[in-house]
Amino acid sequence: MTFLVVDTPSPYNAIIGRPGLNLMEAIVSTRHLLMKFPTRFGIREVRGDQQVARQCYKTAIMDKGKDKVLPIANVELRGDMEPECPQPVEDVVQVPLEEGNTEKVFQVGSHLGEVEKGELITFL
Helix, strand or coil: CCCCCCCCCCCCCCCCCHHHHHHHCCEEECCCCEEEEEECCEEEEEECCHHHHHHHHHHHHHHHHHCCCCCCCCCCCCCCCCCCCCCCCCCEEEEEEECCEEEEEEEEECCCCHHHHHHHHHHC
């Protein structure tokens, strides 16, 4: 895993997303403030402290109104940040939802058989 280290007060020691937790094969219970994960030495666990967690939460809330700005420079982004729109895998036929209204349409695959295409259009 690659970590971004930020020098700022925070109620968190680390923020690990779902992909990281999956990579670690970790099981997390927020109710029990517990994370278990396998190691070559057996199952290990990280426990939280409820009183410390409450104090950190209070501190984080009190700092919200101070308008702190944290500049983050030289961060490498993972690839293109613009999400790609899904594209059909085959040519499609535009079919209006209502007869004569071309504003609301759905698409049906052009390689679909005529019988299946007709049944699908009738159903939709």
